Amino acid sequence: MKKVAVVGCTGAVGMTMLQLLESTDYNVVCMASERSAGRRLKVRNTEHLIEAFTVESCALCDIVFLCVSGDFALEYGEHLAKNSYVIDNSSAFRYHKEIPLLVPPINGQHYKGEKLIANPNCSSAIALMVLGPLHNAFGLDSVIISTYQAASGAGQPAMLELREKARDFSDYGDQNDSESFTHNLAFNVIPHVDSFEDNGYTREEMKVVWELRKVLGDPGLAISTTAVRVPSLRSHAESLSLHFKQHIQSLDQVRDLLHAAPGVEVVDDPKKGAYQMPMTSTYKHAVEVGRIRYNLIYGEHGLDLFISGDQLLRGAALNAFEIMQLVSD
Numbered sequence: 001m002k003k004v005a006v007v008g009c010t011g012a013v014g015m016t017m018l019q020l021l022e023s024t025d026y027n028v029v030c031m032a033s034e035r036s037a038g039r040r041l042k043v044r045n046t047e048h049l050i051e052a053f054t055v056e057s058c059a060l061c062d063i064v065f066l067c068v069s070g071d072f073a074l075e076y077g078e079h080l081a082k083n084s085y086v087i088d089n090s091s092a093f094r095y096h097k098e099i100p101l102l103v104p105p106i107n108g109q110h111y112k113g114e115k116l117i118a119n120p121n122c123s124s125a126i127a128l129m130v131l132g133p134l135h136n137a138f139g140l141d142s143v144i145i146s147t148y149q150a151a152s153g154a155g156q157p158a159m160l161e162l163r164e165k166a167r168d169f170s171d172y173g174d175q176n177d178s179e180s181f182t183h184n185l186a187f188n189v190i191p192h193v194d195s196f197e198d199n200g201y202t203r204e205e206m207k208v209v210w211e212l213r214k215v216l217g218d219p220g221l222a223i224s225t226t227a228v229r230v231p232s233l234r235s236h237a238e239s240l241s242l243h244f245k246q247h248i249q250s251l252d253q254v255r256d257l258l259h260a261a262p263g264v265e266v267v268d269d270p271k272k273g274a275y276q277m278p279m280t281s282t283y284k285h286a287v288e289v290g291r292i293r294y295n296l297i298y299g300e301h302g303l304d305l306f307i308s309g310d311q312l313l314r315g316a317a318l319n320a321f322e323i324m325q326l327v328s329d
């Protein structure tokens with residue numbers, strides 16, 4: 001039986017990973033800081049005893065999921081990968097040339113057996129499920145993405161804060177009263193996710209640029225992004241404006257192609273109110289896609305679409321879980 005460690009098991013992504021592992025027969029070891037060691041963690045029907053993280057305990061595991069900070073991953077990731085497969089959810093290794101950044105249904109075929117593997121940022125992972133098949137079919141020329149990102153991306157305390165602020169909200173007087181965001185998120189949208197870079201884009205926006213290029217294997221792909229935090233709880237939504245090298249014969253061709261793509265669910269009957277929303281994509285394994293139309297500028301060489309995917313599942317833990325299945329094969 002394979003032994004799997006989840007390091008950072010008390011965080012939102014770590015707990016989602018434990019839920020996914022519950023349906024497997026893997027022997028799961030929960031690890032966290034000394035502070036949490038000895039506590040019991042109940043995830044659905046299973047109670048786990050939390051152990052303190054140690055390099056020695058990880059070395060006894062076949063696979064180690066790192067759901068921890070980038071600094072922690074940088075300190076231990078390469079060392080742990082001497083004994084185990086290490087799947088790192090932080091951004092620490094994503095942009096290293098020799099370390100694979102995997103979204104298994106999109107670029108899993110290029111995996112060459114490396115022991116340290118990076119899991120992408122959530123908004124990239126969600127977009128790539130839809131962009132991959134479209135790129136293969138029509139050849140992407142340029143991509144413009146606007147994201148609508150849920151509180152869960154900022155962690156478990158941020159989700160709690162949003163719930164509390166939404167319940168307690170009374171007026172617009174207290175805008176800066178937040179511990180998890182730069183401003184109060186309840187009844188608000190904030191065009192600021194992660195820190196600002198010198199080029200005026202946030203690091204979250206640049207992550208999407210770098211990661212799409214790496215996963216699609218197209219370093220010159222033209223991409224621009226705007227990342228916005230919105231008061232949804234755990235599903236991101238994204239607007240995609242795409243320009244293709246090839247002509248698209250019909251929108252039904254696009255719907256059929258996306259319908260056949262793994263991990264994608266087409267929801268596209270807008271006049272009947274059937275489109276993708278955080279409300280409907282939450283807890284789903286698939287990314288919802290719809291509002292499929294020709295782009296008004298690029299005509300039959302362009303598409304506009306809207307997508308939504310569960311940030312903790314499709315955007316993080318489920319992708320890491322699929323990497324685990326890939327390395328276990």
Ligand code: 2RA
Nearest residue numbers: 121122123149153154
């Ligand atoms: C966020 N992308 O939504 C981050 C989480 N990985 O803040």
